[in-house]
Amino acid sequence: MKIDVWWDLIEQARGAVGDRADDRDSPDDPLVAVLTDLLSELEAAEIIAFEQLLIRVCDSAYLRPLWNAAQLIEGGCGDDGFMDFRGGLALLGRTAFTRAVADPDSLAELPVVVRMGCEGKGWIGCEGMSYAPREAYERVQGETDSFDAVMEATVPGMERPDRPTGENWDVDDAEETRRRLPRLAALFLGQGN
Template sequence: MNKKQFWQLIEATRNQVSNPNDSEAVARMAALLLASLPVEEIVAAEQVLWDLMVDSYTNPLWAAAYIANGGCSDDGFDYFRGWLITQGREVFERAVADPDALAELPIVQASAADGVDLEGEDMLGIAWKISSPRAVSGTAALDCTSSSGSVLTGSETGPTRSGTTRVSLS
């Protein structure tokens, strides 16, 4: 998976959740979509995610996060950048290039008015939320756990025509 494919995954995820501004829902759906991909693609997606984290590790963006959230520790900045990734490519790239542009986003304005932090800690662990496939009675099992502790489990039901693995969630 390259950056373009990663951003397509995020866009598909944002289109499938009921509230694309809910970073936890976006992260949960992204993990579910990743779970259906070959392991190599999951690893590549994780690398792209961390490359984006490196690309966005700038003092001006940290200052914008500090202002938007009323403070910003080093972990808080990681979570802010996780949130920023859940907002999609256009918002992410614009904010990295011009952090002041964040002030124009309705979600940022609403969060500031309500005193809600912009954070997406769950996004940072989307690949980790998918446990590695393990043999269970001839199938591979996948677990996806949300931060609230709810678990979606699935089992491999076989390859598709394209060679990817089909996963049945329960």
């Protein structure tokens, strides 16, 4: 599967849920279910290829500045939370994802992030994104053992980062965070914190 096809599947799912694609709320977020349905229309090998690209896409966002942005947005973000954040960020589409990887402060332009900062509602992190390919595979094949076997055989051979890259800082240092993420800090730290 080519990366453009991968992103096209994300965009198809986003198009199917309309306005809900950009400003989602848990637990009634329809996007993962729609994506799973789309993946279920593929051949088993294509679903595996989607999963492999999902890993690569999420790995490309394994960046300390983006993690710090996620921590600010979500009020804390551990290892699993950052994995979910990157999967949910991919669901926001290629443009938003690419911009956030290049400039984490660009997240302040997303409607869901604005709402999270102003109203405390909305979400980006999406654990369900991690399970969509496997669930689609099970629908197509009637089992997941072969999916698991392929992934167990291929993932160790993938070149994957063992830690986030990029410059780090203490996100609890409000002054430093305002300097590095000024638009996000304005949303989440306000003027006095």
